[in-house]
Amino acid sequence: MIGDQPSTLLDKIWNNHLVHADPGAPDLLYVDLHLLHEVTSAQAFDGLKVAGRTVRRPDLCVATVDHNIPTTDRSLPVLDSIAHRQMEVLRENAQSHGIRLFDVDDERQGIVHVIGPELGLTRPGMVIVCGDSHTSTHGAFGALSFGIGTSEVEHVLATQCIPQRRPKAMEIRLKGDRPMGISAKDLILAIIGEIGVSGAAGHVIEYTGPVIGSLSMEERMTICNMSIEAGARAGMISPDPTTFEYLRNREFGPNSDEFADLKMEWRSLKTDDRATFDRRVVMDISDLEPQVTWGTNPGMVTGISGRVPNPEEIEDEEVRDSTERALTYMGLGPGTPMESISVDRVFVGSCTNGRLEDLREVARILDGKRVHSGVHAMVVPGSTAVRRQAELEGLDRVFRDAGFEWREAGCSMCIGMNPDTLSTGERCASTTNRNFEGRQGRGGRTHLVSPATAAATALTGRFTDPRST
Amino acid sequence: MHTGVVAPLDQADIDTDQIIPKQFLKSVSREGYGDFLFHDWRTEESGAINPAFILNREPYKGASILLAGRNFGCGSSREHAAWALKDFGFRVILAPSFADIFRENADQNGLAALSLEESVVRELLARAHNEAPLRLTVDLEQCIVADSGTLITSFEIDDFRKMCLLEGLDRIGLTLRQAEAISSFEQQRWPNRPKVAPESF
Ligand code: SF4
Numbered sequence: 001m002i003g004d005q006p007s008t009l010l011d012k013i014w015n016n017h018l019v020h021a022d023p024g025a026p027d028l029l030y031v032d033l034h035l036l037h038e039v040t041s042a043q044a045f046d047g048l049k050v051a052g053r054t055v056r057r058p059d060l061c062v063a064t065v066d067h068n069i070p071t072t073d074r075s076l077p078v079l080d081s082i083a084h085r086q087m088e089v090l091r092e093n094a095q096s097h098g099i100r101l102f103d104v105d106d107e108r109q110g111i112v113h114v115i116g117p118e119l120g121l122t123r124p125g126m127v128i129v130c131g132d133s134h135t136s137t138h139g140a141f142g143a144l145s146f147g148i149g150t151s152e153v154e155h156v157l158a159t160q161c162i163p164q165r166r167p168k169a170m171e172i173r174l175k176g177d178r179p180m181g182i183s184a185k186d187l188i189l190a191i192i193g194e195i196g197v198s199g200a201a202g203h204v205i206e207y208t209g210p211v212i213g214s215l216s217m218e219e220r221m222t223i224c225n226m227s228i229e230a231g232a233r234a235g236m237i238s239p240d241p242t243t244f245e246y247l248r249n250r251e252f253g254p255n256s257d258e259f260a261d262l263k264m265e266w267r268s269l270k271t272d273d274r275a276t277f278d279r280r281v282v283m284d285i286s287d288l289e290p291q292v293t294w295g296t297n298p299g300m301v302t303g304i305s306g307r308v309p310n311p312e313e314i315e316d317e318e319v320r321d322s323t324e325r326a327l328t329y330m331g332l333g334p335g336t337p338m339e340s341i342s343v344d345r346v347f348v349g350s351c352t353n354g355r356l357e358d359l360r361e362v363a364r365i366l367d368g369k370r371v372h373s374g375v376h377a378m379v380v381p382g383s384t385a386v387r388r389q390a391e392l393e394g395l396d397r398v399f400r401d402a403g404f405e406w407r408e409a410g411c412s413m414c415i416g417m418n419p420d421t422l423s424t425g426e427r428c429a430s431t432t433n434r435n436f437e438g439r440q441g442r443g444g445r446t447h448l449v450s451p452a453t454a455a456a457t458a459l460t461g462r463f464t465d466p467r468s469t
Numbered sequence: 470m471h472t473g474v475v476a477p478l479d480q481a482d483i484d485t486d487q488i489i490p491k492q493f494l495k496s497v498s499r500e501g502y503g504d505f506l507f508h509d510w511r512t513e514e515s516g517a518i519n520p521a522f523i524l525n526r527e528p529y530k531g532a533s534i535l536l537a538g539r540n541f542g543c544g545s546s547r548e549h550a551a552w553a554l555k556d557f558g559f560r561v562i563l564a565p566s567f568a569d570i571f572r573e574n575a576d577q578n579g580l581a582a583l584s585l586e587e588s589v590v591r592e593l594l595a596r597a598h599n600e601a602p603l604r605l606t607v608d609l610e611q612c613i614v615a616d617s618g619t620l621i622t623s624f625e626i627d628d629f630r631k632m633c634l635l636e637g638l639d640r641i642g643l644t645l646r647q648a649e650a651i652s653s654f655e656q657q658r659w660p661n662r663p664k665v666a667p668e669s670f
Contacts, residue, residue, distance in 0.1 A: 016658075020650045025629045028647060030654055040547065042497035053641070056651075068495060082495040089497050133546040133570060147570055149548035150499075151577035151640075159644045161651055167569075197482055198540035201569060231543060233569050297482055297543075318481050318538060325480070417491045424514060436486040436544060438509045 006272035008169045009238055010204045013144040013269070017127045019161055026163040032126040034156050035112045036063035036099070038090040039417070040131030044154035045093040055097040057160045062121060063094050064102040066111045068417040071380050071407035074104060083418065097157075108251070110383020110409045113137040113351040117221065117246075118385055120253025124239040124266040129156055134351050134433065136227040139236035140220035141243055142269045144204070146234040167233040168278035170203035171271075174211040176286030181467040183361070184219035185353060185431065185450035187211070188226040189291035193301040194283060200232035203279065206271060207237050211285060217246040218357045225352045226433050229298040238270040292338050292463055293435045293448040295326035300435075302338060304453065304465045310334035329437055330445050331425065338463050341447075345428040346377035346458040347440070348404075348451055350414035353431035354382025358451040359390050363398040365455035365469055371403035372461030378405040378420070380412040404458070416441045429457040471560050471581075472606040473533030476523055477597035481538035485550040485571060488542065494549055502549055503556030524557075528602035536593055537564045541582070542571025551578045561607045563614070565590050576630055579637050581609060589622045609635055 007015075020028040034057075041063070048054065055061065068083040070076075078084040087104070094101035102108040108115060113134050116122040122138045128145035129135060131153040138145035148162065156162055172191060192199070205227050212220070220237050227235025244263055247253050254262050271277075289303030300323070302309075308327065311334060314320040327334065332341070348354070348362050359381065371377045379399050381387040387409050390396055396406045413420040414432040422428055422444025431454050432439075435446040449457065452466035459469060493505040511522050523529050535554065541564040542550060551574040554562065559580065565587040567575075575582040585593075597603040606615045609631060614621045632638065644651075 019654045020647045024627070028644060028650075030651070030658075039494050043499045043548075046497070046499075051641070080495070086495050086497055131546060131548075133544065147546040149546055149551070149570060149574035149577060151548060152573065155641050155644065158641045159651065160655075161644055161647075163640065163644060197543060198566065198568070201540065201566065228544075231540065231568060297484070321479070322481055415491050417494065434484075434486065434544060436484045438490055439486050442490070442509055443514065 006274040008271045008275045008277060009142065009206055009236060009269055010144065010167070010169045011275075013125055013127065014166060016125065026165045028161050028163055029127055031129050031156050031160055031162055032060065033116070033121060033128045034061045035116055035128065035130035035135070036061060036090070036153070037067055037112050037130070037132065038065050038086045039067045040150050041093065041153055042086060042089045043150045044131070044157060045097070047151070047154040048157055053158045055099065055157045058098040060160060061099045061157070062102070062116070063090060063099055064109055064112050064115060065090060065104050066109075067411045067415060069104055069410045070418050071410045071412045071420060074408055080418070107384055107388070110385065111351045111354060111411055113225065114354060114382035114386065117141065117217070118250070118383060120247060120250025123247065123253070124243060125269050129162055133228045134225050136232065136235045137221050137225040137351055139224040139227065139234050140217060142236060142239035142266070144234055144236065147228065168203045170200055170205050170232070170279040170281070171277040172205050172207050173280065173282045174207070174209040174285050175282060176211070176284045178211050178214070178285060179288055181452070182285070182288050182290065183450040183452055184215060184222040186288060186291045187285060188223045189293065189298065189301050189448060190285065190288055191283065192226065192230045192298045193291070195230055195281060197229060197297050197299040198231040200227065200230040203232055204234045204236065205230070205232045206277070207235065212237055213240060216357060217242060218355045221355070222352055226298065229433055239266045290450060290453045290465055290467070292453065294330065294332060294338065295323065296329055296435055296437050298433065298435060298448060300326055301448070304338055304463060306338055308332045308334060308336040308338070339465070340462065342427070342462040343375060343429045343447070343457055344426045345422060346371070346375055346454050347380070347413045347428055347430040347432065348378070348454050349380035349382065349412055350432040351382060351411075352433040353451050354380060354386065356386050356389055358431065359386065359395050360393070361451045362455040363395040365452055365466055366402040366404070366459070367398055369402055369459050371458045374461050375458055377403060377458045378407060378413065380407045380420070381409045384409045402458075413440050415439065422446070429454045429463065470606060470608045470610070471533065472604060473560065474528055474531060474602040475534045475536050475593065475597045475605050476529040476532035477594045478523060478535060478537045479594045482540045482543055483537055484544035485542055485547050486544055488550040489547065489553040494547060499552050500556065502553035503558070506553040506557045531558065533558050534561045534563060534605055534607065535559050536590065536597055537562065538590070539565040539587065541567050542575070543568040546570045546574070548574040548577070551575045551580050555580050563590065563593070576633055577640070579634060581607065581634055583607070583624050583626065585614065585622055585624055593621070
């Protein structure tokens, strides 16, 4: 409640961070945590310098290198001199402004959205920003967390505040039981398929329902991560005992003395019973299948037993055009059964599905088996800590024995800024979040899937229902 | 007020990966992205210019108004997309809707991303193909789009955005005027509030 008004989780966090409000102008919100990486920060630091400004709260900034670092042997020099320069510039900026950087040789390095939660930096009730659209990931903890552009990065560096218009609140309630073998990735792909890639524009999504409550933190992160793919400003899930348990014993997390008090505070971070959302979507997931995208955006998705759509059967002209265009790019004929499509590559990783549980799931399916002879497969852990833990558990052996490459942590083939890319015409089953044209390399054809589907597909060489392996 | 040639891109959901592909995000400056705008559409695999792509054709080469389908600028938050459009010579983007982060990035760079009725965009797309070059005037002050003095449509934009676009306000300077409010927020709220934020590392 705010006063005696029932309010949403979004309203509560918003009002808690409101520094200043002027009628007509965007609200000024305080930022608790500002995450930085090498690709979207250089120009912001430069802008500060030109304007003679400083970083207001370097203690609330954390930086890492993830987007363009190679995932091969870290002791070798970075061959791409421009990428190398970008990392150097981040080092210089972090150093001169006193910002903590988890550099390439640091045990805590990793994809910015993997390490934030892992290190206990991400906490319920925070406002978190980063020059990266998948900042929505951190909403899994009941934080308001969203991506910003470089000019806004500069703004936050200089003021620790961000001017924002209050977005609308949208509830996505999942009802029904989660069928066996259906992953969080399948849930979010189905949600995006249902509401479309701009279905949540201007809104912050709060995911609710018993299914959401039953998910692990890593699964919740997968869901919130892809909120941006539905056009949402952010995604969030109210914190609960699962959240609290996750936050124990994290390097930068609350210490045990603080924990009891914090838990009290965190418990209030939920939408009140009588609060109203601007929009509500209820989805029954009882009959959901593993999901696979067939097109060039994450909303172009179907169940594994489904088929590529036939543009001729689509009435809306714009949708028909974009479907036709997507099928041409993807090299797929109308009506093709998804399970008949063969792949050249399999990629497991990214801030969507590069965490330990994802890797365990892949290893469970691969265990003792071999990747199909026509497939080149790769696992890139989301962070160095994930990599270490996976090795402790022997997962790396399972991957290697199955014929997967086992790499160092980073974004890698999710964005293809480093040397890990698809070649023209190559088809990839990928656990990432964007199947845009050229995302993984020019002419590359990306199909988004869950880690389990990626693993099952690697074994057969064509899209395969992981429940059948 | 801006008058210029309109380039039609009749596609919905044009994402920022298309506007500026990732291989061009390694620079540490804000300039020089115009040559790489829509790179993979503008060039063939071989690197040769794709003569069929609209921005490689007369009279669209010198277009300063881009007309596109709904949800323009979705996907990645890369501000490089706004920098590339501006550097190429675009001053105005007209579409039925924009992705939130893109619109903010456009605002920050004085690139006017304006939403028009979907039906109006459809009509204009057809005209931009048929009557090339279609020249339009976009008057931000009056919130109208006109064609040689004839009103085509009006659009809505909130006063704050309008002021920022027209006056190129220093947004950081504006926030810094609230320095006292920021300091008192930090002092009053933080020690009293359970530490949701890490105090220091
Ligand atoms: S893994 Fe992919 S989506 Fe995530 S931050 Fe890196 S490039 Fe972006």
